[in-house]
């Protein structure tokens with residue numbers, strides 16, 4: 001918290017006390033000043049009286065000297081003055097003059113006063129009365145007193161007194177006032193403090209309340225019944241607090257609750273798991289994070305209007321929550337579901353946190369029960385639905401120091417759950433290692449694409465009618481600088497996940513088209529088939545892009561065949577048709593790859609503008625095992641192709657019997673290790689040249 005917050009709001013109290021003290025000081029100052037001036041006046045009067053009395057004594061003795069009453073003669077005035085000045089510190093000077101203004105005697109401690117004394121003496125002689133004047137500096141006082149005898153003025157005496165002798169007595173005069181001031185302060189300060197504190201106590205309460213709200217955002221309402229502005233202020237505070245509370249609740253709702261399902265959202269889930277991990281102390285303070293994905297849900301939602309989609313998501317959330325509660329009761333023996341949080345952490349992802357599940361085996365058992373409960377079919381709008389739940393599990397804190405890590409690991413396990421038994425997977429370190437290895441591979445692949453290390457290899461396709469290599473399939477190979485070759489089985493899944501499949505497939509298509517154009521120019525033509533990835537097919541400009549490559553390579557479009565897997569085509573048959581149309585119009589041939597693997601309806605298939613069907617290798621393998629069902633399927637595909645006037649390629653043919661089987665049933669093309677695996681471009685052109693040479697020899701022999 002910043003310092004401004006901690007500063008006491010006692011500005012008011014301090015100011016009140018300071019004001020009181022200031023007032024007391026001012027009053028004392030004024031009182032002291034008036035006392036001082038009173039004392040000063042008194043002192044001046046006293047000095048005047050003193051001076052007048054002393055002057056009177058002097059005048060009397062001068063009168064006696066001047067009238068001869070005294071035994072001392074006229075000449076004794078000067079020495080007397082010197083003697084007196086020598087013994088008295090308070091006397092500054094003395095002058096005696098006769099009525100004509102002649103100086104009869106004089107003594108001074110400084111010359112400065114002489115002129116002043118003369119002027120004052122003359123005035124006293126003129127006015128025939130006593131004059132008292134400050135000398136003008138040092139505050140000294142001069143008295144000029146006429147010397148009278150029987151109504152006649154004999155002369156004048158001027159005496160000046162210094163002032164210093166009174167200083168100390170002034171301080172003494174002030175002492176009672178200082179004592180009074182001290183006593184006053186001693187009494188007033190505590191009284192002022194008490195009074196101020198009493199009067200601002202409600203303000204203090206309000207301040208504490210405001211501080212509490214500022215610090216924690218909450219506080220109990222204040223109860224102030226002072227009946228004044230403080231009470232009004234307290235009521236206003238209470239009102240504000242209740243509004244703030246309501247707003248906070250609303251914000252919490254918006255920030256942490258999924259608006260559609262009313263379940264906690266991802267942020268809330270993460271916070272709760274984090275706080276569980278933070279509080280965990282003993283090893284048995286463990287919990288499991290389970291992340292669920294419902295495989296059928298995304299596709300289903302795509303087909304629904306937004307309102308129906310929300311309704312379905314709500315229903316799924318309800319089923320999810322019920323399943324979790326049931327399993328919690330049965331497996332974890334928690335009838336009230338304590339230590340359990342069910343949340344919606346993504347558009348189609350749900351999660352559960354279950355406390356007190358410490359071992360992977362317990363977590364797997366819990367997940368298995370949940371999967372089973374969730375996979376129960378249910379009815380919605382007269383549809384029978386099954387969710388096909390998958391579950392990834394990670395343990396907290398075993399699999400992560402924070403919620404983020406644990407949830408990430410649970411998601412990683414979910415990725416592996418798709419191919420795992422019981423559609424569930426508990427996170428293991430090896431999963432993490434695999435993910436890291438994938439990341440590494442992805443990084444390497446980016447560099448490899450730039451260095452052009454992905455090359456097209458060509459697998460021959462035999463036309464069964466002629467028994468000659470008349471076509472090939474381009475298959476990607478990663479030829480590393482050390483000449484080792486990586487097969488697509490390793491890099492295609494990573495390329496698909498990372499989006500690198502796009503540039504990779506492009507590179508293969510470009511090379512395949514250039515090579516096929518070169519073979520045609522060399523007089524050894526061979527059609528080339530190129531595989532199309534789901535990602536490439538997603539682009540609206542797919543046809544334009546392919547035709548651009550074909551034109552650029554100078555290849556006749558009819559020499560190119562595009563292999564698109566059945567599953568990609570069937571994702572959206574209408575769209576597939578739209579994308580394919582311009583290609584077919586240009587003369588490019590289209591093949592359905594891996595036919596028989598998907599679950600497409602034959603009716604839908606028959607409407608699509610394809611030229612070729614490629615029977616998947618698994619049926620050829622099954623033939624070899626004498627699988628009657630596989631035989632029937634292959635025969636059916638061949639019959640269908642005949643009816644739709646499509647060509648058929650059997651791939652993965654490794655034995656002569658398989659080739660014969662296909663030939664007998666009207667299959668057009670054969671591809672497989674029986675005739676050769678994919679080879680590099682130079683090797684394949686050599687194969688074509690060799691075949692052309694053999695043809696010439698055969699022709700010659702026939703001739």
Ligand code: C2E
Nearest residue numbers: 475476487488489492505508531532533652653654672673
């Ligand atoms: P696919 O399109 O079904 O390709 C046929 C796969 O079967 C090739 O594997 C090929 O080498 C293999 N094969 C051919 N004859 C036989 C045989 O007699 N016996 C056996 N056991 N296998 C045979 P490959 O080259 O490993 O390719 C695997 C998959 O990778 C391909 O399956 C294709 O889906 C994908 N792929 C390969 N190259 C590309 C490419 O350039 N682009 C795209 N998008 N996918 C590619």
Ligand code: CA
Nearest residue numbers: 473531563593
């Ligand atoms: Ca293929």
Ligand code: CA
Nearest residue numbers: 593594614651
């Ligand atoms: Ca295939």
